[in-house]
Amino acid sequence: MAYVKVSGVDLDVNIAEELSEYDWIRPRWTADKLLAASPFRYDKTPSFFVSLEGEYAGGWKDSGAYDADFESGNLVKLLAFLRSETYEETVAYLHGKYGLIDFSDHYRVPLPQLKRERKRIVLPDEELTQFAQRHTYLFSRGIDPKVEAFFNTRFSPVSQSVVVPWRHFDGQLANLKFRKIQGKAFWYRRHSHPIRELVFGLDKVYRHNLKEVAVCEAEIDAMSWYTCGVPAIAVGGTAVSKTQLDLIRKSPIETIILAKDNDKAGAKMERAIKDGVRGCVRIKEVGIPPDYKDANEALEAGVSLKDLILGRQYPTSVI
Known part of the structure; x- marks a missing residue:
């Protein structure tokens, strides 16, 4: 210590x-x-x-x-x-x-932890207009430009980072993730709504009344599934919070396609999701091929994520 x-x-x-x-x-x-x-x-x-x-x-x-x-x-x-x-x-x-x-x-x-109701933080959508429309980075990672437009991703020339909006379930802007186009560094906008109280893509679930979605850690993995025609959400990491589990349970989602990363952290997320939604949401487990860490790596290598889910057809009209 x-x-x-x-x-x-x-x-x-x-x-x-x-x-x-x-x-x-x-x-x-x-x-x-x-x-x-x-x-x-x-x-x-x-x-x-x-x-x-x-x-x-x-x-x-x-x-x-x-x-x-x-x-x-x-x-x-x-x-x-x-x-x-x-x-x-x-x-x-x-x-x-x-x-x-x-x-x-x-x-x-x-120290005693006082339970307080957190104030909902909403950012103006106009905040996104300060950033350029798009960058080739996500396309280079295999993400369809239609998916980028669907999530309204942007690019910050100042920080040389892709900007990914995180929204409340009703579509209001809650936070922004900045992801460097060189290396793996990322950060979130300071003084915004906590990521642990949000689920990336949940606003799309409500808007399109989606019943079955893949769930993964990172936004780029969720966008990778969408690129293959499979709706998806992301929890932003492996430490899945009670609030995130509550949001998933209360949503229209009836079936989760659990697509964890192939590492120790991915196993932690898998346990949290299984324990948190058991009895409320049906779970289908899908294994990412062991040669790849996550859905995006598999997509970049030409693996059809959709084909990993045997016998299931997904609509492509969501986007």
């Missing part, structure tokens, strides 16, 4: 335990450091490190970073990326898990 300052508060965080939840490329763990390939780039060399102990615990550095924003940072920024959530959500997660009151050297209890 090591003390990490999170929003001005020193928290005794088990950094190694938090980071071990994720699949690292060529990791080397020591008592005070994790060395691995960078999670922010397509990297195969141990050019990234995180301090696990000491004065700089939680700090990280990427020696091959493409830009200054992802050259170094703190634990919150790293976990927000790994957990696929906003910076504010990661702060709340760490405070909720490690925020403790010391009554003595031997008696520590968690």
Whole structure:
């Protein structure tokens, strides 16, 4: 355990335990450091490190970073990326898990978590007009331009990133995801609605009264399924929240095609979805071929995602 300052508060965080939840490329763990390939780039060399102990615990550095924003940072920024959530959500997660009151050297209890109704944050759709219409990045990943238009994806020339809108179930704009066109780095708009309280593509479910959809982690995987004519939603990561499960249960969805990523995190999402919707929604399990990490990798390699679902025909008129 090591003390990490999170929003001005020193928290005794088990950094190694938090980071071990994720699949690292060529990791080397020591008592005070994790060395691995960078999670922010397509990297195969141990050019990234995180301090696990000491004065700089939680700090990280990427020696091959493409830009200054992802050259170094703190634990919150790293976990927000790994957990696929906003910076504010990661702060709340760490405070909720490690925020403790010391009554003595031997008696520590968690801080009480007050249950508050979160205010719904809605962004003006006009905010999207500041960004360019589209970029070739998603097309290069196999996504049909009609699907891009369907989700109104945009491009930010300033940050050189694709902009993916996240919406409330009724279609109102809730958040924006920025995904670098070089490397794997992404982030969400600050001071927007929490991703853990949204389901990507759920507004399309309501608009078109969709009964059967694929569910996956990332938006680009959901768009990959749509490209193959299969409607899909995404939860944004593996830590599926109770709110997201409630949204799915209350939606018109009757059958979920569960298409998890082929990694440790994907197995975690699979368990959460199964446990969360059991008895309310029918589940069909579809295996992504083991040579590919996720639906988008399979799509890029020419795998027909639709053919993975035997004997099922999907309408292509949704888009």
